[in-house]
Amino acid sequence: MSFYFRQRSMIQRAKSLTSQVFDTLLDDIVSGRRRSGTMLSENALAQEFGTSKTPVREAFVQLQSFGLVEVMPQRGCLVFQPTAAEVSSLCEVRHILECAAVDLAMQRAPDLLLLELRSRFERMTTDAEQKQRSDFSHDDDAFHQAFFTHAGNPSLQEAHRLFAPRLQALRTNLQSMHGHLLCEAQEDHAEMIGLLDVGDIESTKAIIGIHIERMSQKYETESEFLWTAR
Structure with missing residues (x-):
């Protein structure tokens, strides 16, 4: 397999892992399994999903775009707790x-x-x-x-x-x-x-x-x- 196709395959796999983590966390938050005010840890979630921290971090960014979490540097992210x-x-x-x-x-x-x-x-x-x-x-x-x-x-x-x-x-x-x-x-x-x-x-x-x-x-x-x- 050429370098180009290896790189493409890796990118697609990374996107797939990010999508899986995002979809699961989204469902967990809207269903109440991960309740408002809960702190989510990159390390803990990476272990839970069996991935590196990168897909978890990217999923956090996507969730933040929907207003569902607040990313907190060095701490993880907080499931939205609105006023x-x-x-x-x-x-x-x-x-x-x-x-x-x-x-x-x-x-x-x-x-x-x-x-x-x-x-x-x-x-x-x-x-x-x-x-x-x-x-x-x-x-x-x-x-x-x-x-x-x-x-x-x-x-x-x-x-x-x-x-x-x-x-x-x-x-x-x-x-x-x-x-x-x-x-x-x-x-x-x-x-x-x-x-x-x-x-x-x-x-x-x-x-x-x-x-x-x-x-x-x-x-x-x-x-x-x-x-x-x-």
């Missing part, structure tokens, strides 16, 4: 994007949207009954993602993807502490489906606002406990 003001800002952006997505989805694919929302709602009901909070969080995320999927606007989807991992991680951490939040979320989801079924988009957007604001308020009042509850 109440930062959460409020994220929630404002989420509200703006999600309302825009609802408008477009109801214009372009209302039947497909409602079909997927009902399917996700049924799954979340089962998840809640079986106390499967991780599955509930996944299906909750998919419920709201449906607005963007059926909006038919790739640029809007791209904008949402920049914020979605942080929002999902916040939701997972809060729901892991409060079982009653699952019930409240389901009540909101049922109301959204009912309103969209009769074409009341404006009232749906009002419920979305209440739904999102609840997360912001809960974080503001209980974030201190969130970091100490391990």
Whole structure:
């Protein structure tokens, strides 16, 4: 094998390892397995994944671009631990994007949207009954993602993807502490489906606002406990 192809193979393998580490850490953070406020060590993760520190370091940089970690020189990186003001800002952006997505989805694919929302709602009901909070969080995320999927606007989807991992991680951490939040979320989801079924988009957007604001308020009042509850 020529020097060029050996070098190319090494680069591709390095990219593959970085992608594997990134994908695993991303899933761990948004699912709550690596909770907000956790310090991640390059050395420990390199041993865990059986790699050198380079793919771990590169994965940290990618995670930081999504706002999911803060790289701290000589220490590793901290899984994002936002202030109440930062959460409020994220929630404002989420509200703006999600309302825009609802408008477009109801214009372009209302039947497909409602079909997927009902399917996700049924799954979340089962998840809640079986106390499967991780599955509930996944299906909750998919419920709201449906607005963007059926909006038919790739640029809007791209904008949402920049914020979605942080929002999902916040939701997972809060729901892991409060079982009653699952019930409240389901009540909101049922109301959204009912309103969209009769074409009341404006009232749906009002419920979305209440739904999102609840997360912001809960974080503001209980974030201190969130970091100490391990």
